[in-house]
Amino acid sequence: MSRKYEIYNIYSHDGCGNRDYVATTNDVDVWLEANNERRIADGHKPESLDDFEIEEADTYIYEESA
Numbered sequence: 635m636s637r638k639y640e641i642y643n644i645y646s647h648d649g650c651g652n653r654d655y656v657a658t659t660n661d662v663d664v665w666l667e668a669n670n671e672r673r674i675a676d677g678h679k680p681e682s683l684d685d686f687e688i689e690e691a692d693t694y695i696y697e698e699s700a
Contacts, residue, residue, distance in 0.1 A: 643657075
């Protein structure tokens with residue numbers, strides 16, 4: 635038996651049109667908050683979800699059978 639989880643892959647784009655993988659998370663809002671805390675601590679401006687491409691991943695977690 636498997637359960638489907640909502641998991642999201644996050645990508646950024648550079649100025650040349652390249653797509654770079656950033657992270658995978660189950661909560662994009664919590665991820666963004668943690669990401670921005672790191673950015674601010676490093677002296678950078680915070681980002682918004684609009685700065686990223688976010689795709690839902692097809693993820694299935696299978697339970698071990700008894």
